[in-house]
Each structure stands twice: as C-alpha cells, then as structure tokens.
Amino acid sequence: MDMNELIEPFARLVEDICTPAAVRRIEEGGETGAMWSAFVDSGFLDALVPEDAGGAGLSALEAAPLISLLGRHCVPLPVGDTMVARALLAKAGREIPAGPIAIATGTGVTPFARTAAFLVTGSPEAPTAVAAAATQTGVHHDLDGYADVADSEGLRPTSAVVRALLIAGAAGRVLEMTVAYANDRVQFGKPIGRQQAVQQQLAILAEQVIAARIAAAIGVRSGFPARLLDAAIAKHGTSIAAARSAAIAHAMHGAIGISEEYDLQLLTRRLHGWRLADGSESYWAAVLGGARLASTADTSVEFIRAA
Incomplete structure (x- = not known):
C-alpha cells in the first residue's frame, strides 16, 4: 500500500x-x-x-x-x-x-x-x-x-502508545511554530532566530521532537495491543520530550505563547495532559527498571537485545 x-x-x-x-x-x-x-x-x-x-x-x-x-x-x-x-x-x-x-x-x-x-x-x-x-x-x-x-x-500499554503518537504529532507542530516565530520576531534589528543562544534552544527542541518520533515508533512495532516494554519505552521517551518541548517553545515565544488567541497553548496544554495520562515518564521508568531487575541478563545491553 x-x-x-x-x-x-x-x-x-x-x-x-x-x-x-x-x-x-x-x-x-x-x-x-x-x-x-x-x-x-x-x-x-x-x-x-x-x-x-x-x-x-x-x-x-x-x-x-x-x-x-x-x-x-x-x-x-x-x-x-x-x-x-x-x-x-x-x-x-x-x-x-x-x-x-x-x-x-x-x-x-x-x-x-x-x-x-x-x-x-x-x-x-x-x-x-x-x-x-x-x-x-x-x-x-x-x-x-x-x-x-x-x-x-x-x-494501559496500548493506551500509552496512543498518547505517545499524539505527543509526537503535537511536538512536531510545536517545533514548526517555534522556528517560524524565531525567524519572524525581530529584536535589535534582526530575527531572534539568528542569535546563537536561541539557535541552541531550537536545536534542543528539534532533538526532543525526533526523540519523541523514534520512541513512538518503538511503541507500535509490536502492534495493538502493545507489548509492555515497547509501550514503556514509547511513553517514557515521549513524556520527557513533551515537557521539554513545551518549556522551550514557551521560552522562545514569551508572553504571547500563553495567550488564549495564540495557537501554541492549544498544543502545549495537550502535551502536558498526554504526558501524565496512562502513566508519566517516572511511572514507565519504574516499569522498565523492574523488568531489568527481574531479568536474568548479565548486562543491561543483553537485556535490551533480548527485550
């Protein structure tokens, strides 16, 4: 297809x-x-x-x-x-x-x-x-x-993967909006996106978005219903990315980002909600940690390969 x-x-x-x-x-x-x-x-x-x-x-x-x-x-x-x-x-x-x-x-x-x-x-x-x-x-x-x-x-694992996919989609749009704003917002005679400190934050934001996409892809590799460890990796990774992406986006936008008439808050409110739904990153970190401790693998690398 x-x-x-x-x-x-x-x-x-x-x-x-x-x-x-x-x-x-x-x-x-x-x-x-x-x-x-x-x-x-x-x-x-x-x-x-x-x-x-x-x-x-x-x-x-x-x-x-x-x-x-x-x-x-x-x-x-x-x-x-x-x-x-x-x-x-x-x-x-x-x-x-x-x-x-x-x-x-x-x-x-x-x-x-x-x-x-x-x-x-x-x-x-x-x-x-x-x-x-x-x-x-x-x-x-x-x-x-x-x-x-x-x-x-x-x-819970299946629902968590659905949240992971939603987060990945919303985070991608947040990145696009933030880059566009940084290129349009002029301060001291030039777009703020030309400032090195802003560029660094945008690079970190892009990193978080890619990480969310990779994590969500891991979540669906075993299909629906989702496999527990795949869901744990997906939700743990995307929940972390959700919080970091929202924080950077609002730091870049300043006060306009939280205004009701501006669309960014529609996305970031959902990022925070989906981050917590069906278990936050700490919940799924505990699931992964428990699985590692319960395994007979000698090393964590062996555990990951087997899992």
Whole structure:
C-alpha cells in the first residue's frame, strides 16, 4: 500500500474540520456532532479493524501516522482511541458502539472523557464498552476527566502508545511554530532566530521532537495491543520530550505563547495532559527498571537485545 494515498486524504480531512477555531468552540462546550460525523463518513475509524470484520485491516505501524496527525491538529475528539478500541472490540467479537470511544485505564485522568460517548475498559482480550461517565478535572477548557474504572490495567500499554503518537504529532507542530516565530520576531534589528543562544534552544527542541518520533515508533512495532516494554519505552521517551518541548517553545515565544488567541497553548496544554495520562515518564521508568531487575541478563545491553 502506498502510504501517501492513505495519509494525504486523512491529513486534508483533519485540516479542513479541525481548525483552531473549531477546536476552541468544542473546548468552550460547543457541539461535536458535525466533526464526529465527518470522521465517521470518512471510514478511517475502522482503519485498524480486521478486514474480515469490515475494516481496512491496517497494522499499528501503518495507522501510526494517522494518530500522530490527530495530535498535530489538537483534534478534540477521541478519534485515535476509537480506532484502537473498535479494533480491540472487533477482534474480541464484541459489539462496537456507535459514537466516540475513549480508552480508560484507571491511571490519572482519561483523555477526551468529556467528548466521549463510551469508555472501553477491561483488557485487550476482553474489552468492554460502557457509557462514558467521568468527573471533570476543573482545569480551564480541559476535555479530559477522571473515570472511575477498575481492572483495566491490561489496556494501559496500548493506551500509552496512543498518547505517545499524539505527543509526537503535537511536538512536531510545536517545533514548526517555534522556528517560524524565531525567524519572524525581530529584536535589535534582526530575527531572534539568528542569535546563537536561541539557535541552541531550537536545536534542543528539534532533538526532543525526533526523540519523541523514534520512541513512538518503538511503541507500535509490536502492534495493538502493545507489548509492555515497547509501550514503556514509547511513553517514557515521549513524556520527557513533551515537557521539554513545551518549556522551550514557551521560552522562545514569551508572553504571547500563553495567550488564549495564540495557537501554541492549544498544543502545549495537550502535551502536558498526554504526558501524565496512562502513566508519566517516572511511572514507565519504574516499569522498565523492574523488568531489568527481574531479568536474568548479565548486562543491561543483553537485556535490551533480548527485550
């Protein structure tokens, strides 16, 4: 399959319907029906569903760029979650509900809980879709919520990889915005991007974005449901990159970066939220450390090779 034939129409769809203005309207409590219907009509929600169940049968690696695009454009609906949830439900022979589905793992907030109609809980082998019910976080314009779920730890690796892909997409857009701003913002007669100190920070930001992409790619290499150690590497790496990328971007932009009318804060707020969802970098570092200590490998290099 030519991946450009898959990615380009999806990118056009997201760009058309998920403008910053549309994202802001939904954050302010606006209706989500029109945006959701556009995704339903596109057929992309069944991208990961097996062909014998009526889907496109894409692998996690093939679908990864689609999920990253959702992060890049701050899509305020659980489209990536729904793609994965529909695939898990189809493989388990469960009924797939019609509506946006968020994956709830019981760790911290559940991303998109406010715009989801259903939550998928349980395990990859036995997923269960239930009506969405979550407590709001109290954070201004937050679309996430606290969902009271139990016995969903098995979904955590898969959900963490979805967050990793979203982070990678959003961080890439943050880099582009920051470089453009540094080239446009003139101070003392020249763009600030020509200053060596600024160039150094932009280089570090680019490094973090590439690191996030590599980590997210590791996360999808074992498919969905995700393998525990692959998910740990993916979420640990992207969570670190999320915090560092947001910090550098706001340092470069100054006060305008946090203003409500400027789009940077749409991205960085999500970077911070996705960083914490399904376990932060410290949570997944503990998972990796525990696996290393439990292994019989003589050296960490041997452990990494075996893993």
